Amino acid sequence: MFEALQGWTAVQRRVVTASFLGWTLDAFDFFLLVFVIQDVAREFGTTRDQVAWAVTLTLALRPLGAFIFGRLADRFGRRPVLMLDVALYSILGLASALAPSLLTFLIARALFGVAMGGEWGIGASLTMESVEPRSRGLVSGLLQSGYPSGYLLASVVYALLYDIVGWRGMFAIGFLPALLVLYIRRHVPESPAWKPVTARSGSTIATLRRNGALALYAIALMTAFNFFSHGTQDNYPTFLRVAFHFDAHTTGSIAIIYNIGAILGGWTFGMWSQKIGRRRAMITAALLAIPVTWLWVYSSGVVVLAAGAFLMQFCVQGAWGVVPAFLMEVSPPEARATFPGTVYQVGNFIASSNAVLQTAFAARHGGDYRIPLASVVLAAAVSIAVLGAFGREARGAALRLDDAGAAGA
Secondary structure (H helix, E strand, O other), X not given: OHHHXXXXXXXXXXXXXXXXXXXXXXXXXXXXXXXXXXXXXXXXXXXXXHHHHHHHHHHHHHHHHHHXXXXXXXXXXHHHHHHHHHHHHHHHHHHHHOOOOHHHHXXXXXXXXXXXXXXXHHHXXXXXXXXXXXXXXXXXXXXXXXXXHHHHHHHHHHHHHHHXXXXXXXXXXXXXXXXXXXXXXXXXXXXXOOOHHHHOOOOHHHHHHHOHHHHHHHHHHHHHHHHXXXXXXXXXXXXXXXXXXXXXXXXXXXXXXXXXXXXXXXXXXXXXXXXXXXXXXXXXXXXXXXXXXXXXXXXXXXXXXHHHHHHHHHHHHHHHOOHHHHHHHHOOHHHOOOHHHHHHHXXXXXXXXXXXXXXXXXXXXXXXXXXXXHHHHHHHHHHHHXXXXXXXXXXXXXXXXXXXXXXXX
16 A cells, blocks of 8 residues: 555646545435435425436436547547536536426436536546556545545435435535536646547547457446445435434434445455456455345344445445456557446446336335345346456556556556
C-alpha cells in the first residue's frame, strides 16, 4: 500500500479526487431512491412495485449514457465531457425533487440514468491513464469505493435529514454535485494518454468487430457483477423496514455500517489485486460472500443483521474494487473511455430488472424478501467465480507510452 502511495504528483491526486467524487455523488443521487420508494408511492397514490420501475429505468438507460459520453470523451477529451456529465446528472437530480406526478418522476429518473451511465467510464479512463501502473490496484479500489461512499452519504442524509426535509428535500440536495464541475474546470487537466489524433482513429463498429469476443465476455461478467451489487443493495433497506419494521434512523444506521464495509472491501481487494492478480482477487471476494448469506438475511436482531450486512458488502464491493483496473487493462486503446463504461452499463441493463423482480417475488410471498435476496447473491457469486476463471489477466498493461514494460508491476 505504501509503495502505491509514493511519488504521486499534485495533478494525480486532484484527478483521483475528482473521479472519486464524481462517482460518489452520482451514486448518492441514485441510492436516495432506495430509501424512499414507499414515500414516493404514497405521494403519487401508487404501489412500491410501480415506483421500483424508477430504479429499473435508471439502470436500463445507463448503457446509452456510457456509449454516448464515452464516444464523446474518446473524441473530445475526458475532462470537458466529465464536466458536462456531472452538470447533467445534478440537474436531473433536482428535477426528480420537483416532479409533479409519477410519470414525470419516472422520466426524470430515466434521463438521470443516461447521465449516470456516462460518469464511470470517463472517470475510470481519466484516472487509470493518469496514475502510475503500480498504483492501479489501490486506485481501482478507491475509485470503485465511490459507489458505496455515495450509498453511505445517502444513508447519512436519510438517517439525519429525512424527517426534516422529506423525500423531495433529499433529492433537492442531489443538485449540490454541480459544484464539482467548478473543481474539475479549475484543478483537473486532460488525460496524458488522450490525443485528438488517436481519439479519431477507428469507428465504433470496427472496434467492436475486432474485439467482439472480449466484449461479449465482459458484458457477461458485468451482468453477474451488477446482479451481485444491485441484488444486495436496492431492496435491502426495504427488507429491513418490511421484515423487521425498523424506523428510518435504524435502517439508515445499518446502511451506514454496511457501506463502511463496502468501502473497506473495495480498498482491500483492490490493493490485493496488485499482488495476486485481478481475477484471483475478484473470485476470492465473490466466493467469500456465499457463507455470509445466511447471516445477512436469515439472522435477526439489529447487531447481527448489521454484522451480516457489513460482511456481505465487504465481499461484494471487494470484488467490485478490482473492476476499474481489470476493465481498463483489457480495453482496446482507441476506445478506453467507451469500452469499459459500455460493457459495464450493458451488464447493468441486463440486471436492471433486479429491483422489480425481487419486489414482485416478495409481494407474491407475503412481503418476504429473504428468498429473492439470497437467490440472487448466490447465483451472482458463482457466476463471477466461473467467468473470472476464464478471463484474461492483463495486470500492469501499458495505458500510456511511458507505461511500456510495466506489465507485472
